[in-house]
């Protein structure tokens with residue numbers, strides 16, 4: 001039983017119909033990243049930011065796990081599998097993966113703007129519409145916000161993720177441009193002797209990383225084939 005650590009990004013959910021960062025469209029096209037996904041944007045126009053996440057939450061909950069998510073869950077039959085995801089959807093969990101660390105938060109969850117430890121599942125707040133608006137408050141009376149790491153905010157789980165990477169016997173990267181830091185630097189935490197693999201139709205620049213091989217394919221083609229080998 002090997003200790004397999006998998007870093008995933010928006011590309012693994014692309015074939016479930018969730019657009020990647022660069023192709024998000026909609027509000028992403030008419031507003032800047034700072035307006036939609038930063039603390040300053042939330043201060044400037046909180047309802048715009050909440051609307052953006054209300055929409056993304058609905059899209060994510062309507063999407064279904066694809067063959068790549070399902071194959072990674074299947075891999076647990078033979079190996080210890082730790083997923084570290086930059087994604088804010090819950091497709092790994094719904095595919096059946098049991099160990100998922102969300103680096104950038106979760107669309108399903110919302111939290112207090114005053115007390116970050118007050119985190120709620122959206123079902124507890126608005127089970128019918130799965131939305132939050134200006135005026136929706138936590139039990140202490142403060143405005144709720146998405147449980148998402150915005151640009152310019154700390155990534156609270158990054159040290160835990162780095163520690164997991166240091167223990168990997170095999171490291172797999174799927175569907176990330178490796179352009180968003182600090183997540184993009186995690187590959188450098190993996191021991192030089194550990195075998196590493198990247199699956200992506202547009203391979204990121206990974207020159208200088210030892211023991212790495214690449215599979216230039218979409219996730220739903222490349223991941224199930226690799227998993228079959230790892231299970232074999």
Ligand code: NAD
Nearest residue numbers: 009010011020021022086087088089175176177202218219
């Ligand atoms: P990114 O948009 O920067 O890169 C996406 C990568 O996926 C690219 O390298 C692209 O070539 C690849 N890709 C596209 N289609 C693919 C497919 N079918 N199979 C495999 N790979 C494919 O995304 P990122 O690196 O994850 O970073 C962007 C940020 O955007 C993250 O912080 C993440 O939280 C956020 N985001 C999340 C979601 C989600 O939760 N589903 C969606 C969009 C953006």
